[in-house]
Amino acid sequence: MADPFDRARFHARQWLDNLDTCPAGAQTSAAELRAALGGPLPETGRDAGEIIDDLAAKAAPGLNANASGRFFAWVMAGSLPSAAAADWLVSAWDQNVGLFSVAPAAAMIEEISGEWLKDLFDLPREASFAFTTGCQLAHVTALAAARHGVLEKAGWDVEEQGLFGAPAIRVLTSRNRHGSIDSAVRYLGIGQSNMVDVETGPMGDMLVDDLERKLSHYDGPIILCLNAADLNVGTFDDFKTLIPIAQAAGAWVHVDGAFGLFARVSERLRPLTEGIELADSWATDGHKWLNVPYDCGIAFVRDAEAHRAAMALGAAYLSPSREARDPNDWNLELSRRARAIPVYAALQELGRQGVADLIDRCCDHCRALVSGIGALSVPGASARALNDPILNQGLVRFERPGASHEENDAFTDEIIARVNATGEAFFSPTTWNGRRAMRISVVSWRTNEQDVARTIAAVTKALEA
Template sequence: MDKLLLDTARRAIAYLDGLSTRAVKPTSEALTNLSRFDEPLPEHPTDPLAVLELLDSYGSPTTVASAGGRHFGFVVGGSLPAALSANWMAGAWDQNAGLAVLSPLAATLETIALRWLLDVLRLPADTSGAFVTGATMASFTALAAARHHLLAEAGWDVEADGLFGAPPITVIVGEEVHPSLLKALGMLGLGRQRVVRIPVDNQGRMRSTAFPQIKGPTIVCLQAGNVNTGAFDPAHEIIPSLRETKAWVHVDGAFGLWAAASPAYAHLLEGYSQADSWATDGHKWLNVPYDSGLAFVRDEASQRSALSISAPYLLQGGLREPAQFTPEGSRRARGVEIWAALRSLGRAGLADLIERTCHYAQYMASRLQEAGLLILNQVVLNQVLVSFGTDAATTNRIIEEIQQDGICWVGPTLWQGQPAMRLSISSWATTEEDIEHSLEAILRRSRT
């Protein structure tokens, strides 16, 4: 085991050291070598060192270098050094974080990390929380609590009796709702298409004046950080208008919620702390390893009622029992990495991470605009939408050429009918040098 883990560390260090000089997108030759893994299941055991060598030799070159500083697609952060090392330790510990009796350490670190998260995200101190896989499951968790609360208020026990015959729940979303939230609604039996869609402005913000009259059990889903523009729904206008309706307000803040950690950008979240639940990702702007989603629910009793589990052999101790707040029972100790990231960054370091990446986004937008390209969004956060004209084929060709160059990775999108290139700058590893190299590559291809 010692030899194997030391070799693993050596190979991992070599991989990380090479990120700054390798292509962000894997080469076609490397991808061809993925066929080396396609073989019948071996009949006999293989030396673990040989397994590791195969994995590194043919696996590492085929990865997308999203752990480096020039991956600007899908709002993907890297892994902070402390978070990565904590991930390794958590893997060695192999703790089941479902019950405190299975891992007092995991339960304790989750409790502490949750308290720290509520602090930096400026959420109510008595808010409940859950450590899940990503934004989809975070919204699922929070909306399960919403479903319980609204139907319990109507005299219906949805966990016991299901949705057959239950009072209907109206769900209100914006026209730019993220598909992960719709997926969560579908899994909850609330329907992906049974939603009421509110018109949005040219930045994707819900128009607060367009809300219908609310009657009966209702969930309103706001967006903190549009995945294309970075824009925020006007919560400070919407939530106060809903207070008399008893509607449940949920916030999809997969990356935008982290703006609260920055004194310079916290104003974007004005009014959001008055919501009933929030969903975000740790593996986006907090830069912890995959997977790491976070759900926050103001009403702890509703979250527990919606997601709790019991059996005579599931021992309950004096610590907070994680399995009572999440869809999963057995799961890995995600809170270890969250704790390590926050402990290493501190309040000032987290604010700097948010502000530095936002500055890079604004700088890139300014440089691209000076070069004659059209920026489609108001760069309020870390997202930049670049137009190469209205021809989708031209836009896709330029993006493909940029990707093939390997200097940086950018992605295509369609913004309110117009093809565009999207830049999402979220990684602690991004440097000024990365930004300059990437700008050079983008501008070179945009002129061809």
């Protein structure tokens, strides 16, 4: 009987060691995966080591190699070695980080990691924080605090009285927002019809005069959501102008910084985030640009009391700690895994300087990919860069001379599918300003110059074909 931990280590090592040679994207279908992995619920148990071997063999064809340096889809990376290894310990230790008394070391690591992150992002040191499953739940957490804050100002205790009969909250958002803001607004009972789109310019940044106009229409509680980088071209809203205007109108300002908040760490990119520190809450992801394993978002809230009021849970059998932070005062969940531990490891593996280097490197590789692919031209087809990347997000489009926009939309999708089928690189499509494009999103510590060259070669071949 093989030790399941030895087998897991063997398979993990094999997966990580082969990232340079394996296909960048999964090469199987849902039907094949269902056939390989499915079957009736087992009636009896079996050997744990065998389960791990079987799992590794059957899942492998359906694994996307987002940990490889040639994966540029969505905003997905692989984990830093210390973060992935620390995550194994999270499972082995199996701590329930709801309260300090229930998981002292894990709660303390979370407390320290949250403080380190505020320092890293240079956010107000008095801000509270929560480690969530991802940016989606970081939005829910921060916007729950916002809901508390704006209704309290209107004389309404939302935790006590609920939303029935409460003053209507308007959520002003960029037209160019991520859908997770809409979901958060729905989950919090504010309702999609209370969202107000603020118009954006050609690169997707919020227009100041339209914000002023929209603010002047409402005198009740207002929350404004801004973007620290949209996921098509990495556009940042103009925080230093927009935030004071919104706050002067009494609004709570929340920033979606799922990956863009990391620009603040780089000396070169920090100007893009000027004024972001003026906001009232921020949401980001560790599992994006910090390269820690999945299940790691972070919410920060300037008004810690509003945050605590929205989240804290009191139960007779749970005794609050007097000496340390209790995570469940700040989180939606009570029982949960110790997801800050990989963050603690990653911040030590990189240090502030290493995070800045990672961010700069990804942006350089994105620029190289966009200009390299954007310059491709073969008989009967060519590529065109749609933006000059300011961050780590780029767009290119593929065109045939004389073809209509619609035909080139389809051609762009076809080239993406061709590249992905080779396994040499992996991209996801998008629609930007009404046209299909290939997104080039670089977020991995592993991506290097060879990956960039290999990817450009793969796209050239797909275009020639």
